[in-house]
Amino acid sequence: QVQLQESGPGLVRPSQTLSLTCTVSGGSITTYYYYWNWIRQPPGKGLDWMGAIASSGSTYYSPSLKSRTSISRDTSKNQFTLQLSSVTPEDTTGCYCARSNALKTAGRDREYDTWGRGIQVTVSS
8 A cells, every 4th residue: 555755844934945755655656657746735725736756757847836846756765855946935835745647737636546644834934
């Protein structure tokens, strides 16, 4: 059974880069053909897909975040990482990693078959 676990700092200063890691257990992130996603949910708002990295290593980003977002992976650790630069307090959010079997960009929860528990990130000075 595949499990995902997010990790990273809970507090980030404005203008800094947020970095979160998702550790995958019970399955490989290189297994054909899955997508490994980052999805956020700001307070009082719905799910917002941020980007994904495919099992091939190809990356995909939300157009609204593309200029500030980078997703990478470490296959030796079975992890993938999100970096969001130039954060502001508006980037305060709950953040989830999730798996899908196709590229799903709408952020509808039923489109992702496995989710991490999520991590709360606050941007504040």
